Amino acid sequence: MHMPSIPMETAGFEPEIEKLIERIVTEIRRFAADSHRKTLRLVEIGTALTAERHTGRLLEKIVEEACAWTNADGGTLYLVDCAKTHLSFAIVINRSLNIRMGGSTGTIPWSPVALYNADGSPNRRNVSAYAALQQQVVNIADVYEAEGFDFAGTRTYDLQAGYRSKSMLVLPLLDHEGELIGVLQLVNAMDPETGEVVAFSGENQKICESLASLAGTALIQTRLINDLDRLLQAFIRSIGMAIDEKSSVTAGHVKRVTEWTMRIAKAIHDEPRGPFGDVRFSADEMKELQLAAWLHDLGKITTPNHIMDKSTRLEGVYDRIDLIRTRFEVLKRDVEIACWKQMAQSADEPLRSEAARSCDSRLNELSEELEFLSECNRKDRLSDADIERVREISQRTFLVNGVRKPILEPSEVENLSIRYGTLNPAERNIMNHHSEMTYKMLSELPFPKKLKQIPIFAAYHHERIDGHGYPRGVKGEEIPLQARIIALADIFEALTARDRPYKRSMTTEEALEILIQLGKNGHLDPELVAFFIEHRLYAAEGATVDDAPIERLDNQTAKDRLL
Numbered sequence: 001m002h003m004p005s006i007p008m009e010t011a012g013f014e015p016e017i018e019k020l021i022e023r024i025v026t027e028i029r030r031f032a033a034d035s036h037r038k039t040l041r042l043v044e045i046g047t048a049l050t051a052e053r054h055t056g057r058l059l060e061k062i063v064e065e066a067c068a069w070t071n072a073d074g075g076t077l078y079l080v081d082c083a084k085t086h087l088s089f090a091i092v093i094n095r096s097l098n099i100r101m102g103g104s105t106g107t108i109p110w111s112p113v114a115l116y117n118a119d120g121s122p123n124r125r126n127v128s129a130y131a132a133l134q135q136q137v138v139n140i141a142d143v144y145e146a147e148g149f150d151f152a153g154t155r156t157y158d159l160q161a162g163y164r165s166k167s168m169l170v171l172p173l174l175d176h177e178g179e180l181i182g183v184l185q186l187v188n189a190m191d192p193e194t195g196e197v198v199a200f201s202g203e204n205q206k207i208c209e210s211l212a213s214l215a216g217t218a219l220i221q222t223r224l225i226n227d228l229d230r231l232l233q234a235f236i237r238s239i240g241m242a243i244d245e246k247s248s249v250t251a252g253h254v255k256r257v258t259e260w261t262m263r264i265a266k267a268i269h270d271e272p273r274g275p276f277g278d279v280r281f282s283a284d285e286m287k288e289l290q291l292a293a294w295l296h297d298l299g300k301i302t303t304p305n306h307i308m309d310k311s312t313r314l315e316g317v318y319d320r321i322d323l324i325r326t327r328f329e330v331l332k333r334d335v336e337i338a339c340w341k342q343m344a345q346s347a348d349e350p351l352r353s354e355a356a357r358s359c360d361s362r363l364n365e366l367s368e369e370l371e372f373l374s375e376c377n378r379k380d381r382l383s384d385a386d387i388e389r390v391r392e393i394s395q396r397t398f399l400v401n402g403v404r405k406p407i408l409e410p411s412e413v414e415n416l417s418i419r420y421g422t423l424n425p426a427e428r429n430i431m432n433h434h435s436e437m438t439y440k441m442l443s444e445l446p447f448p449k450k451l452k453q454i455p456i457f458a459a460y461h462h463e464r465i466d467g468h469g470y471p472r473g474v475k476g477e478e479i480p481l482q483a484r485i486i487a488l489a490d491i492f493e494a495l496t497a498r499d500r501p502y503k504r505s506m507t508t509e510e511a512l513e514i515l516i517q518l519g520k521n522g523h524l525d526p527e528l529v530a531f532f533i534e535h536r537l538y539a540a541e542g543a544t545v546d547d548a549p550i551e552r553l554d555n556q557t558a559k560d561r562l563l
C-alpha cells in the first residue's frame, strides 16, 4: 500500500544517528502499513463471518481464519451445550496431520469435554473448560511443560497420531451479552520463515481475541436467523396440521399434498431434459414451495365444518335424509291406515283383496322411492333422469295435523339435485372462498424476501390453465409453475386419499386417467401431468399409492393424449 513519505530533516546529524533515524522511520512505516493491512483483513473477516448463514461453514471459517492469522498448525472449535455443562467438538482442523472434521463435513464422534467434575466442582484441569468457565484467554508456550492443566489426553493423542502439540492459545467465545458460546483452541503457531513451532505472540493473541469477539457475534447472529427460520417452518407445519385436524374427511390432506409437491419439484429440478429442463429450484425456492404447499388450504380455517365435511347431499349440521325417512314412514302409515279403513268399510272380499294388493304396491313404491333418494344422497354423479325423478317424487305430499305438506322441502330438492359432488352452488362458493382467504391471510404476513411468493403459490392452487379457475381466473403462464405443481399434487392426493370415510379411494390407474382428462380439458398443466406420468412420480418410493406398475396405461399413450 502507498504510505505518505515523512520528510526527514536529518542533515547535520552524525551518520550513525542519521542511519538510526532512517531505520526508525522505515520501521514506523512498515508498522503502520502492517497495522493497516491487518485492520483491513480483520474487517474483511468480520464481513465474511457475518455474511455466512450456514453454521457449519461459519464455524470452519472461524477456525481457518484464526489458523491463517496466527500461522497455527491446527485449531479446534468447541460449542457449549444448552445446559452449559459440556463443550462439544464442532470443528477439528490440523494441517500437518491432514485432518478436517466437523462443520460442513459432518459431526465429530469424540466425547465432549465436561465443564464440571463428577462432584459438581468446576473442571479447571482441562484447559478448554478452564477458558470457558473463567472466560479467560490461556496462552501456553509448551503444553508438555505447562503447570496447572492436565494434558494427558493431548499426550495420548499425540502418541497415537505421531504429533507433538506444543504452543497453544485457548480463547472463550462469548455472545454480545457475555454468555459463553464455545471455545477456540489453536495449536502450534509456526514461524513463517523457519517453520519452527513458536509461542503465540502477544500481538496474535490480541488479534485472536478480536477475531473471537467477531466470531461470537457472527455465530449468535447465524443462530438467531436459523432459529427464527426453524420456528417459522415449524409454525407453518403446525398450521398445516391444524387444518388437517379440522376435518376428519380430509385428514392428512395438507401433509400429503406437501409430500407430493416436493416429490414433483425435486424430479423437475433433477431432470435436465424436456419442457422443464431449464427449471432449477434453489434451496430457498424449495423451502418457499414447501411452505406454500403446507399453507395452500390455510383459508379453510374460515370454512364452516359442516361444509368442509359435507359427505352427502343432504348433510347440513346433520344429514336430512333421516327427516325424509321419517316423512316417508308417516306417508306409508297413511297409506296403510287408508287401506285398513277401506277394508273395514267393505264387506266384499274381492274388493278387500284389491285394497290390500293396492296397499302393498303403494308401500313398495314408497320404499323404492326412499331407497332411490337415499342413493341419490350418496352417489358421486347424478344423471338427468335421476334429477327428474327427484323432482317427480318431490310432488308427493303427506298430512300433518290435517295440513298437506310436501314430502321434500325446496332446499332438499335443490341438494338432492346436485349433479356432481355434495355441495350446492351457495356451499360451493363458500368452499371456493378458501383460496381467496388463503391469499388474504398470507399477504398480511411480512414474509422475508426469499419467501415472498408464498401467498401466490399457495392461493393459486385452484387456478386452471384455461383461466376458469379461482380465485383470480388467471391462465397459462400467469400461474407460476409452483402453483401448477401444488394444483396437481392437490388433485392427485384428493383422488387417491385412503381415509375418506364416505367413498373408496381410486386406484392409481383411475386417478391417472382423471389427471389425463384434467390435463386435456384445460384444468391442469398438460405438460406437468405428462411429466408426472412419464417419470412415474405416482409410484415414488414411500408414496401413499400402490407402487404396482400401471400396466394398462402406457406412458407414451398418455403423452400423446395430453400434448
Ligand SMILES: [Fe+2]
Pocket (backbone or CB within 6 Å): 296, 297, 434, 435, 461, 462
Ligand atoms: Fe384448496
Ligand SMILES: [Fe+2]
Pocket (backbone or CB within 6 Å): 253, 257, 296, 297, 490
Ligand atoms: Fe388442498
